[in-house]
Amino acid sequence: MSVQAGHGQDTNMDERIGSGLKQxxxxxxxxxxxxKAVAFTTDKLKNGRLQAMDAFGDWEAWRDRGRAIREHxxxxxxxxxxxxxxxxxxxxxxVYFCSGADDAVKTFMGIADxxxxxxxxxxxxxxxxxxxLNHHLEDRGIEAIxxxxxxxxxxxxxxxxxxxxxxxxxxxxxxxxxxFTDASGQHFEPETKVLAEYARKKLRNYFLEADIGLTGCNFxxxxxxxxxxxxNEGNGRMVSTLPKVHVVVMGMERLVxxxxxxxxxxxxxxxxxxxxxxxxxxxxLTGARHPExxxxxEELHVIILDNGRSAQLGDPIFQEVLNxxxxxxxxxxxxxxxxxxxxxxxxxxxxxxxxxxxPLLQQDMKEAGTLSYxxxxxxxxxxxxxxxxxxxDMLVHLRHRxxxxxxxxxxxxxxxxxxxxxxxxxxxxxxATKSGYYLQKPLVRGGMIKAGPAPLSxxxxxxxxxxMPKQSFRDKWAALQAELAAKKAAREEQR
Amino acid sequence: xxxxAGSMTGKEAFMQNIASRLGRxxxxxxxxxxxxxxVPDFYRDRELSTNELIEEFIRNWTALSGRTLIVExxxxxxxxxxxxxxxxxxxxITRISRWEHDRLRELSLDGPLIEAGIEVVPWRExxxxxxxxxxxxxxxxxxxxKRSKLLQAAETxxxxxxxxxxxxxxxxxxxxxxxxxxxxSVSLLTDTLVAVFRADQIVTRMGEAFALFxxxxxxxxxxxxxxxxxxxxxRSADIENDLTIGIHGPGKVHAVIIR
Amino acid sequence: MRVSLFITCLSxxxxxxxxxxxxxxxxxxxxxxxxxxxxxxxxxxxFNSGYQDEAREVARNLIRAFEHSDYVVSPSGSCTGMVHxxxxxxxxxxxxxxxxxxxxxxxxxxxxxFLVQVLGVTDLGxxxxxxxxxxxxxxAMRLLGVKEEPMKLLSxxxxxxxxxxxxxxxxxxxxxxxxxxxxxxxxxxxCEKAVxxxxxxxxxxxxxxxxxxxxxxxRLNKEGQPVRVMHLAQLLEEGRTSR
Numbered sequence: 001m002s003v004q005a006g007h008g009q010d011t012n013m014d015e016r017i018g019s020g021l022k023q024x025x026x027x028x029x030x031x032x033x034x035x036k037a038v039a040f041t042t043d044k045l046k047n048g049r050l051q052a053m054d055a056f057g058d059w060e061a062w063r064d065r066g067r068a069i070r071e072h073x074x075x076x077x078x079x080x081x082x083x084x085x086x087x088x089x090x091x092x093x094x095v096y097f098c099s100g101a102d103d104a105v106k107t108f109m110g111i112a113d114x115x116x117x118x119x120x121x122x123x124x125x126x127x128x129x130x131x132x133l134n135h136h137l138e139d140r141g142i143e144a145i146x147x148x149x150x151x152x153x154x155x156x157x158x159x160x161x162x163x164x165x166x167x168x169x170x171x172x173x174x175x176x177x178x179x180f181t182d183a184s185g186q187h188f189e190p191e192t193k194v195l196a197e198y199a200r201k202k203l204r205n206y207f208l209e210a211d212i213g214l215t216g217c218n219f220x221x222x223x224x225x226x227x228x229x230x231x232n233e234g235n236g237r238m239v240s241t242l243p244k245v246h247v248v249v250m251g252m253e254r255l256v257x258x259x260x261x262x263x264x265x266x267x268x269x270x271x272x273x274x275x276x277x278x279x280x281x282x283x284x285l286t287g288a289r290h291p292e293x294x295x296x297x298e299e300l301h302v303i304i305l306d307n308g309r310s311a312q313l314g315d316p317i318f319q320e321v322l323n324x325x326x327x328x329x330x331x332x333x334x335x336x337x338x339x340x341x342x343x344x345x346x347x348x349x350x351x352x353x354x355x356x357x358x359p360l361l362q363q364d365m366k367e368a369g370t371l372s373y374x375x376x377x378x379x380x381x382x383x384x385x386x387x388x389x390x391x392x393d394m395l396v397h398l399r400h401r402x403x404x405x406x407x408x409x410x411x412x413x414x415x416x417x418x419x420x421x422x423x424x425x426x427x428x429x430x431x432a433t434k435s436g437y438y439l440q441k442p443l444v445r446g447g448m449i450k451a452g453p454a455p456l457s458x459x460x461x462x463x464x465x466x467x468m469p470k471q472s473f474r475d476k477w478a479a480l481q482a483e484l485a486a487k488k489a490a491r492e493e494q495r
Numbered sequence: 496x497x498x499x500a501g502s503m504t505g506k507e508a509f510m511q512n513i514a515s516r517l518g519r520x521x522x523x524x525x526x527x528x529x530x531x532x533x534v535p536d537f538y539r540d541r542e543l544s545t546n547e548l549i550e551e552f553i554r555n556w557t558a559l560s561g562r563t564l565i566v567e568x569x570x571x572x573x574x575x576x577x578x579x580x581x582x583x584x585x586x587x588i589t590r591i592s593r594w595e596h597d598r599l600r601e602l603s604l605d606g607p608l609i610e611a612g613i614e615v616v617p618w619r620e621x622x623x624x625x626x627x628x629x630x631x632x633x634x635x636x637x638x639x640x641k642r643s644k645l646l647q648a649a650e651t652x653x654x655x656x657x658x659x660x661x662x663x664x665x666x667x668x669x670x671x672x673x674x675x676x677x678x679x680s681v682s683l684l685t686d687t688l689v690a691v692f693r694a695d696q697i698v699t700r701m702g703e704a705f706a707l708f709x710x711x712x713x714x715x716x717x718x719x720x721x722x723x724x725x726x727x728x729x730r731s732a733d734i735e736n737d738l739t740i741g742i743h744g745p746g747k748v749h750a751v752i753i754r
Numbered sequence: 755m756r757v758s759l760f761i762t763c764l765s766x767x768x769x770x771x772x773x774x775x776x777x778x779x780x781x782x783x784x785x786x787x788x789x790x791x792x793x794x795x796x797x798x799x800x801f802n803s804g805y806q807d808e809a810r811e812v813a814r815n816l817i818r819a820f821e822h823s824d825y826v827v828s829p830s831g832s833c834t835g836m837v838h839x840x841x842x843x844x845x846x847x848x849x850x851x852x853x854x855x856x857x858x859x860x861x862x863x864x865x866x867x868f869l870v871q872v873l874g875v876t877d878l879g880x881x882x883x884x885x886x887x888x889x890x891x892x893x894a895m896r897l898l899g900v901k902e903e904p905m906k907l908l909s910x911x912x913x914x915x916x917x918x919x920x921x922x923x924x925x926x927x928x929x930x931x932x933x934x935x936x937x938x939x940x941x942x943x944x945c946e947k948a949v950x951x952x953x954x955x956x957x958x959x960x961x962x963x964x965x966x967x968x969x970x971x972x973r974l975n976k977e978g979q980p981v982r983v984m985h986l987a988q989l990l991e992e993g994r995t996s997r
Binding site for chain 2: 037040041044057058061062065068069072075076077078079081082085086087088089090091092093094095096097098099107147148149150153166167168171172173176192193195196199200203204205207208209210211223224225226232233234235237238240241242243244252257258259260261262263264266267274276277278279280281282283284285286287288289290291292293294295296304306310311313314
Binding site: 402475 | 761763765766767768769770773774777778781787789791792793794795797799800801802803804805806807808809811812814815819892893895896897923924925927928929930932933934935936937938939940941942943944945946968969971972973975976
């Protein structure tokens with residue numbers, strides 16, 4: 001059997017991140033199963049997080065500490081990344097610094113070529129999705145197998161993840177059974193236990209046979225050059241233990257200075273992601289195997305990727321986005337994400353963090369920047385974030401960037417210029433609102449506006465709008481003042 | 496003995512770019528000041544008695560579907576052997592792997608197990624020499640067929656026996672410093688994991704396990720290549736949120752605590 | 755105590771009765787309420803759409819309007835949140851105006867926040883014998899940190915039959931221009947909110963922000979649902995006078 005990632009879809013999606021957003025939203029909203037599944041899962045994860053927070057004592061103190069550690073690390077990234085890399089190399093590892101996706105892909109291919117690799121077993125890695133590694137491996141005829149159960153299901157379906165933690169959040173049992181049936185030639189009933197058992201056996205053989213194990217890195221520890229991997233299934237341990245070569249691809253910001261700091265972020269990650277006290281497996285890998293070790297990889301390669309990250313360093317508004325620990329808590333509380341799911345975003349990273357990260361990493365405000373509008377700015381993401389990234393503020397600042405780069409429509413720009421003029425002076429405000437009263441008249445039915453031309457139609461497609469009454473508050477002010485004065489006088493008389 | 500040398504590609508320009516983004520002419524050479532480090536104080540300062548530690552460990556471990564046996568030191572060898580035989584009988588297990596570890600050897604568990612018809616694969620180079628292995632599941636041609644007999648044997652074992660370096664009470668976590676005779680595979684490839692440790696090895700929180708790790712390996716280059724924290728059975732919720740136990744790693748986990 | 759009302763453009767133009775309720779209540783508690791005529795809008799529609807330069811000029815007008823006020827009270831957590839959270843940032847490069855912005859932040863309160871925190875009042879002696887549910891507004895909660903105050907005021911109302919709104923902390927989907935720009939997303943959110951409101955069987959939905967209430971109320975209207983939508987100030991005033 002040959003399983004390879006469907007890359008056609010995701011690369012196409014990238015080109016149309018912005019202009020395809022509304023169309024994808026419509027599609028997602030028509031998918032009843034998707035909406036139910038995403039709502040159910042995110043609620044479950046959110047509630048798990050809230051319980052775990054309660055049980056942990058002074059959550060705010062933890063958030064402050066988490067934020068402080070990540071902030072300190074990124075503000076001194078030149079020191080800590082250098083320390084980390086030196087320690088990896090000192091432990092016999094091979095470190096490659098790559099400024100862009102192409103560079104990282106080329107580096108990986110070099111390693112694969114040296115080992116004449118035909119099969120790569122992959123642990124969960126968002127960075128490998130970010131650089132579309134599967135697609136490049138497919139082109140080279142190298143089989144890459146996703147070994148996280150959810151990712152494996154998606155690979156069979158030739159789809160991309162729609163959630164950071166539960167990648168196949170949008171797939172139901174029947175769909176999974178059908179995928180397994182197609183892939184194996186044997187018939188599967190939609191029973192979780194049977195499906196999981198099949199996946200376990202099937203994937204075990206890939207772990208044993210793989211030439212290379214590929215993983216991401218949840219946290220690198222600078223003081224020791226250790227790679228920390230967390231997983232509930234154990235696939236991260238498998239791919240970093242069984243194949244002779246372990247390759248890590250990681251974002252350059254994914255560090256903490258010390259083991260003491262690691263304790264903080266591991267606690268925050270597990271509790272924020274799933275509400276667990278700790279993820280089942282946390283592997284802290286320091287170098288390749290020692291001569292006296294009888295298992296573990298013989299070679300360790302660490303590919304450190306920039307790909308738009310360094311452009312955020314030193315930015316007073318956006319540097320903090322690098323503090324993200326990829327827990328997906330912001331996805332689980334986001335009302336937009338809950339309704340439309342991850343694929344609507346059209347990018348590897350979805351939800352509020354995706355809407356901020358994607359335009360920044362791709363340095364593309366025109367298409368990717370449009371994701372910043374996929375938010376009502378309710379701030380639930382910030383409230384949930386274990387390292388307090390002000391995502392709601394960043395979304396507004398991204399919109400500002402779009403405006404500054406003149407990437408918004410001419411009518412919109414004109415409208416806000418008019419807004420500035422009219423609302424910047426009370427004389428014009430009064431004049432305009434009075435004419436507004438008369439202008440609305442053709443639209444009013446029974447005291448309400450029930451339909452109207454664009455952009456009002458965006459409102460009226462799902463809501464009525466109250467009509468503007470003839471008298472505004474300021475028109476009534478004099479009368480109100482008189483009423484209060486009379487009341488006051490009456491009170492004083494009583495006294 | 497030391498490892499082969501590592502290598503570094505593209506560091507200088509990369510670091511220079513980061514430094515200049517951070518407003519520095521040269522990458523920072525001196526360790527930055529740390530006004531804070533690690534967990535908040537209220538969490539760090541929590542102290543529990545041995546009994547409280549045992550209770551907390553068991554409460555968390557049980558919530559994750561882990562099973563626990565507490566044995567008194569004097570009766571440990573017999574009681575643990577009996578327990579292992581019982582678990583093996585229950586699951587029809589006839590071959591187990593174990594760490595090559597002094598504390599486990601002192602319990603003399605191999606004898607009673609072998610008597611009960613259970614093959615034991617100790618994690619040492621010749622640990623599987625006495626076994627006859629069937630053809631590997633992936634056939635006689637591929638990578639797996641060329642791997643060490645020990646590794647291949649470990650993959651056929653359905654129970655792994657380890658002696659964790661410590662256990663963490665507030666998350667019910669086993670901390671395994673894997674190196675040499677303390678192989679990674681023993682706690683990974685089997686369906687069932689049994690961890691035996693002494694009550695005084697239980698600490699309150701993860702940070703204490705890390706402190707022990709750093710104390711054991713003051714030199715970074717000597718650090719065990721793998722520190723594994725194991726918190727309950729392997730699990731997944733990827734199929735419609737149904738909790739599935741034992742997806743890649745062991746689905747059944749036992750803690751045997753010697754008091 | 756001298757208090758200036760910041761009515762907000764929405765309540766000025768569409769919901770004047772909310773302003774009247776606020777003024778009557780504050781006046782009953784001894785506040786000498788005035789209405790600086792120069793005020794218009796906080797500038798949030800422009801700011802949230804990315805038009806910071808345009809928002810800044812509207813903000814300047816608001817700052818000027820309240821320059822001589824002791825306290826400023828507004829029936830909107832969102833507009834108050836805009837001032838608190840973003841005004842100092844907007845004038846980052848203009849020290850003189852930044853100081854003025856900070857001065858406004860220091861004296862500006864949302865209505866329920868002012869009652870509870872400044873006047874120290876929670877029991878207004880109101881009686882409201884109806885089944886009521888409450889939608890907490892995102893910006894009041896998250897930009898301004900006003901979480902407990904509205905509930906404190908409601909819990910002191912006599913004869914009220916209060917039911918909690920399921921998923922109350924979820925945004926209603928208003929989001930200003932979001933509601934027209936991303937109309938489908940907004941629709942999905944407001945529909946869910948309306949379903950949750952109706953599931954409580956409440957006769958009255960109360961809130962502290964007319965933007966959210968216009969949105970949810972507009973949906974309930976379109977569905978023909980007989981739920982009355984009120985600002986907290988209206989409910990309290992009605993509860994006081996009916997007594």
